Amino acid sequence: MKNITLSTLFTLAMLGWGLCCKAEAFNTQPRAGLWQSDVKLIIDGRDILAEVKAMQEQLMANLPASAREAMGKSGMMPNMNNDTLSCITPQQAADAKDIDHWLGQASQEGCDVQETDRSKNTVGIKVSCDGSGGYTGEYTGTLSVESEKSWSMTLQGKGTMGDGGPEVAQDISVNGTWISDDCGDVNPEE
Numbered sequence: 118m119k120n121i122t123l124s125t126l127f128t129l130a131m132l133g134w135g136l137c138c139k140a141e142a143f144n145t146q147p148r149a150g151l152w153q154s155d156v157k158l159i160i161d162g163r164d165i166l167a168e169v170k171a172m173q174e175q176l177m178a179n180l181p182a183s184a185r186e187a188m189g190k191s192g193m194m195p196n197m198n199n200d201t202l203s204c205i206t207p208q209q210a211a212d213a214k215d216i217d218h219w220l221g222q223a224s225q226e227g228c229d230v231q232e233t234d235r236s237k238n239t240v241g242i243k244v245s246c247d248g249s250g251g252y253t254g255e256y257t258g259t260l261s262v263e264s265e266k267s268w269s270m271t272l273q274g275k276g277t278m279g280d281g282g283p284e285v286a287q288d289i290s291v292n293g294t295w296i297s298d299d300c301g302d303v304n305p306e307e
Contacts, residue, residue, distance in 0.1 A: 148265045149207040151296040151303060155200045159288040204300035226250045238262050246276065253277050256287070266295035 158165050177185050227249030233241035244256040254276015262268050272289040 146265065147205060147210050147268070147293075148295050148298075149205050149210040150298040151300045152203045152205055153200050153294050153296050154203060155292045155294075157288075157290045160285050162286075202296075202303045204303040204305040206305045209305065227252075233257070242272075244272065244274070248277075248280075251279060254284075256289075258289075268293045 156166065177188070180188070226246075228244050228246040231243045231245075233243050235241070239259050239261040241259050242257070244258075246252045246254055246256075254274055256272040256274030258270060258272035260268065260270045270289075270291045270293075273287070275284055275286050277284050
């Protein structure tokens with residue numbers, strides 16, 4: 118399924134964070150370290166991640182134990198949990214306050230991101246994607262920064278995935294939580 122990736126979601130979240138942080142009344146940045154993002158993806162009213170995870174579990178349950186073990190070791194079954202771990206470097210955390218940096222990141226994904234409104238800890242955003250990242254359409258949403266250890270984002274939109282695919286409605290919600298200073302074996306994204 119080609120749509121806004123988790124990496125793009127984090128980029129959008131950090132973009133929103135940067136927008137928030139430009140406001141004089143709100144001056145916080147994410148902590149560097151290990152973050153967990155809990156994602157919910159609803160496409161045309163269906164919880165896609167939950168459906169794919171259920172299909173994976175059913176497939177694995179029907180395999181002999183040796184085949185399950187082999188598939189687990191091979192990495193052939195992607196992790197379809199709703200949570201994703203990310204490692205944020207001190208530089209990435211500092212860059213979250215620089216709106217130009219995050220606008221550049223979002224534009225690399227083929228999406229134009231604009232601020233629509235702002236309050237003390239929430240920023241409204243509009244995202245228009247031109248198809249170069251695999252999605253053509255528009256999202257609107259909000260990003261709220263609860264603290265240096267917590268943020269949440271919602272996006273709603275319609276568009277097409279791939280070349281000439283059917284138009285789908287997407288509702289995305291992401292909740293980010295800082296876990297620790299130590300990223301362990303999770304490597305930062307470039």
